[in-house]
Amino acid sequence: MILETERLFLRELEQGDLSALKRILQDEETMYAYNGAFSDEEVQQWLDRQFERYEKYGFGLWAVVLKENGRMIGQCGLTMQTWNGDEVLEVGYLFERNFWHKGYATEAAIACKEYAFNKLGASEVCSIIRDTNQASQNVALRNGMKIKDAGIKHYRGEDMKHFRYVAGK
Template structure:
């Protein structure tokens, strides 16, 4: 069994393995789930995504992790910490995607709170952010529940089109309290 990185009563996060390809494909190849990316992933892109995360574990000690339900042991999505470039700045970001069958059940909020605590206590990070498409209201709500506020707006290029994104940020140098 894969080692738990962090956990709470609801879920735990663990490293991806090649065995997660099918579960990850259910998320990354779903048009509805991937609307914020403008397109679902091909099989090749899902494989690239897995390799990119495994490489991040080796190089950074973290990456996106599998979200596993504590009771059922079901793979419900991904959440973790990555480096993201916004204009000329490299930011420590919490990213998450949940299988649409588990939307609105608190998985993204709970998993991202675990990542905030990990960034603060394990990585000794001073701040953490989430980069969210302006129209992605559900993800914006998760960031706001976690105490993040918008600090920047920018356009990402998707197939030649500018798509507005918000950078939500949380200062980890102040006492952070998990929000329910």
């Protein structure tokens, strides 16, 4: 276990989490900010990228698990992202649609922000969010972040406007 909150614990993703990841990454509505659901191969690549991040940085997106029943309901964690030519530390989150609007993303994101400040010694963290993703923007606001700037991310053949929400220690 990496982190624990009132209702959740966060741990490294494992190969055995593939079916839970598919519930998230293969849901069209959940993945609208990514221009659609992932194929089986893309889900495995996503999982493999987390393993690479754990090896390289000691962190990545982690499995978010409900304490009450041990069910993985999402992922949240820290990743290094390229933003306007710089490497920035991002708090990222993506949850199974059945668990939206229950405060889980905010609870996990706050814990990850505190982890970045207190365990990694970061002075700043951000969340890079597509301009149309109001729910994720609301999580960033509840995580004490404010819009610092905007930019374009090229993803799946399309240029997409994103905002960078930032919080400092």
